[in-house]
Amino acid sequence: MKFSRRHFLKFTAAGVAASVVGPIGLDLTPEQAASLAARRQSGTLRIAWNPTFTLDPLSASADSEISFLNAVYDYLIDTDAQSALVPRLASEWAISDDGLAYTLKIREGVKFHDGSDLTVDDVIWTFNRLKTPETPTGNLYANIESIEAGENNSVVFKLTNTNPDFLYDLSDNHAVILKAEAPDIGVEFNGTGPFKLAEFLAADRAVFSANTDYWGGAPGVETLEFIYFDDNQAAVDALRGGIVDVAVRMDNATFLALADETGLSSVSLPTNGHDLVRLRSDREPGNNEKVRQAFKLATDRDEIFNRVQLGLGAVGRDSPIGPLFGDYYSEDTPLPARDPEAAKALLAEAGYPDGLDMTLYIPNTGDRPTLGEVLQAQWEEAGIRIQIELQDEATYYGENGWLEVDLGITPWGSRPRPQFYLETSLKTGAVWNESHFSDDELDALIATAGTTLDEQERIDTYKEIQRILIERGPIIVPYFFASLGISAESVQSFNMHPFPGRTNFNTVTIG
Incomplete structure (x- = not known):
C-alpha cells in the first residue's frame, strides 16, 4: 500500500x-x-x-x-511569480534619495488572531528579532542600523550601507510579522x-x-x-x-505522467531554484583548484538536464544566477566541454594519479537520487569514484550533515534576486556556506553587487561573479528546476x- x-x-x-x-x-x-x-x-x-x-x-x-x-502569518511585502513586489501588511513605501532609509506605511485595521491590533511596534520587534546576530537571519539583516516608528503609522528602516534589494529582503521567507513579545514562538501561532x-x-x-x-x-x-x-x-x-x-512534491517523470491523467490538472512554473552539487573547499581534496576544475570537466550538464529534468526547467552554468534573472544572467564565460581525460590529468597534477574515492550525500527527495546516479556514471569515467548515501531530510540537514560533508547535493528554493544565494552560501563565513569556499575577489564582488545603486555596475559585477564560479568555484549547478503541481480538476x-x-x-x- x-x-x-x-x-x-x-x-x-x-x-x-x-x-x-x-x-x-x-x-x-x-x-x-x-x-x-x-x-x-x-x-x-x-x-x-x-x-x-x-x-x-x-x-x-x-x-x-x-x-x-x-x-497563519503575513509578510510586509510579498513577491509574485514574476518576482514583482506585492504590498501586504505594508501598503506602500518610499526610499530616501541616498538609498539609506526605507519608510513603509503599515495597514491600519489589521488584527491578530487573538483580536489585538497590528501595530508598528510589532513590526519593529519582529525585525529586531530577525537581525539578531548568530541567528540564521542575522546576516541577511545585519545591514539594518535602526528600526523606528515613523509618522502616519509607518516604520522606518535605516541602513548602514545601500542595498538595492532591501525590499526583497523584507519579503524573505523568514520575515513573517509576529506580535511583539510573542511567547512560545514555533509552538503558539497568533498571526494576522x-x-x-x-x-x-x-x-x-x-x-x-x-x-x-x-x-x-x-x-x-x-x-x-x-x-x-x-x-x-x-x-x-x-x-x-x-x-x-493538491500535491506539489514529486519527481519529473511522475509529474509528466500525472499531467496526462484524466481528472487531474497540472502546472509547471520556471524558477530560480536549483540543485547545488558542491565540493567542500577548505580541506583536501576540494581545497585544490585543479580538483574543482576536474569535477567540472567530468560533468555533462546537458545530459543531466535531459535525463533528470526531462526538459523541465533550464540548463545551469555552475552559478545560482540563472536565466530568469534577466540581464544579471550571463553566458559570456564559456563552460568547459566535458573531457574525462583532461579531468584525469588535472587530478594527477593535483596529486591524485589514481583518482578519487568519495561519498556523495544526497537528500532522498525528488529527482536528486537520479541526479546522483547520473553523476556517478559520468565521474567514474574521469577517475572519480563515488558511493551514494541517500538520507532523509532530517538526517541530511541535521548535526554533522550538509554543512560538514565533503561532497553533497543540496536543493535551493527559488528566490526573486540572486544576491540571497551569494550572501548566504558563497561569501566567506556565510551561514549556509556548505562548500566552505573563501575567495577574496569573490567576496569583494558580492559586496559591490549588494550595495551599488548603479544598475549597469551591478550587471557587470554579476557577470564577473559567474566567471569566477565557472573557472574556480566549488559548485556545479547542472539545472534550474521547475515548480510542479498537480491538483484535482x-x-x-x-x-x-x-x-x-x-x-x-x-x-x-x-x-
Whole structure:
C-alpha cells in the first residue's frame, strides 16, 4: 500500500470534499477585495506536504514549514511569480534619495488572531528579532542600523550601507510579522494571516480554519488541511485516490505522467531554484583548484538536464544566477566541454594519479537520487569514484550533515534576486556556506553587487561573479528546476509560487 492505512482510514472516513487552491499575492483593487469578502466559503482544501521539523520563522526553511507560516502569518511585502513586489501588511513605501532609509506605511485595521491590533511596534520587534546576530537571519539583516516608528503609522528602516534589494529582503521567507513579545514562538501561532490554526499533529496533519476577519477578505474555503506524508509517492497515491486535492512534491517523470491523467490538472512554473552539487573547499581534496576544475570537466550538464529534468526547467552554468534573472544572467564565460581525460590529468597534477574515492550525500527527495546516479556514471569515467548515501531530510540537514560533508547535493528554493544565494552560501563565513569556499575577489564582488545603486555596475559585477564560479568555484549547478503541481480538476485558479511554500491558499474558487 503506497499511502499509509492511517491516512486512508482517517481521511476517507471524513468524506472531505475536494476544494481549491488560490493564486499568489493579494495585490487587490477595492472592487476585488469586496468581491472576495462577499464570496461564499465552501469545503475543505487538502494539501499533501512533507512533515515539518521547525516552525520558528527564524529557522523554518522547508516548503511545508514556510507554507504553514504563510497560512497563519503575513509578510510586509510579498513577491509574485514574476518576482514583482506585492504590498501586504505594508501598503506602500518610499526610499530616501541616498538609498539609506526605507519608510513603509503599515495597514491600519489589521488584527491578530487573538483580536489585538497590528501595530508598528510589532513590526519593529519582529525585525529586531530577525537581525539578531548568530541567528540564521542575522546576516541577511545585519545591514539594518535602526528600526523606528515613523509618522502616519509607518516604520522606518535605516541602513548602514545601500542595498538595492532591501525590499526583497523584507519579503524573505523568514520575515513573517509576529506580535511583539510573542511567547512560545514555533509552538503558539497568533498571526494576522488568512487562516487560524485549529489542530496540529506534527507527524500527521495541520488543520486551519478560515480567518473571516482577514484584512484581505475571508478565504474561499472554510478549512485548510496540510496532510503530511513521509515520502512523495505516498502523496501522489493519495492524490490519485482522492485523499488530497493538491500535491506539489514529486519527481519529473511522475509529474509528466500525472499531467496526462484524466481528472487531474497540472502546472509547471520556471524558477530560480536549483540543485547545488558542491565540493567542500577548505580541506583536501576540494581545497585544490585543479580538483574543482576536474569535477567540472567530468560533468555533462546537458545530459543531466535531459535525463533528470526531462526538459523541465533550464540548463545551469555552475552559478545560482540563472536565466530568469534577466540581464544579471550571463553566458559570456564559456563552460568547459566535458573531457574525462583532461579531468584525469588535472587530478594527477593535483596529486591524485589514481583518482578519487568519495561519498556523495544526497537528500532522498525528488529527482536528486537520479541526479546522483547520473553523476556517478559520468565521474567514474574521469577517475572519480563515488558511493551514494541517500538520507532523509532530517538526517541530511541535521548535526554533522550538509554543512560538514565533503561532497553533497543540496536543493535551493527559488528566490526573486540572486544576491540571497551569494550572501548566504558563497561569501566567506556565510551561514549556509556548505562548500566552505573563501575567495577574496569573490567576496569583494558580492559586496559591490549588494550595495551599488548603479544598475549597469551591478550587471557587470554579476557577470564577473559567474566567471569566477565557472573557472574556480566549488559548485556545479547542472539545472534550474521547475515548480510542479498537480491538483484535482475541481481545483481552479491553482497558481503556484516559484517557491512552492509561498503559494497562497486563501483566494480560491470552487468549480
